[in-house]
Amino acid sequence: MSVQHSKAAVPEAAWIKSSYSTGNGGECVEAAPTSGAILVRDSKRPAVARLAFGAEAWAGFVRMAARR
Structure with a gap:
């Protein structure tokens, strides 16, 4: 799994x-x-x-979390 710290600008409306x-x-x-x-x-x-x-790492996390 690849995880990076990010300071990318994202509009507040994009956050879920x-x-x-x-x-x-x-x-x-x-x-x-x-x-x-x-x-x-x-x-x-x-x-x-x-x-x-x-995207691949996130999809793997979501699959794992859904099984819990």
Whole structure:
């Protein structure tokens, strides 16, 4: 799996919050698809760090997470 830190500019409207986010201040993850990667960030600290996953790595993660 290839993971890179990313500072790419992505419009706020592009970020999608996890459907598991309750809005009660818990652990929230947001993802934004771009032409070269899927960006992932912590919704409570959006400016701190983002991870970039290639399409194949992201698809593998989603398949694994769906089995849990």
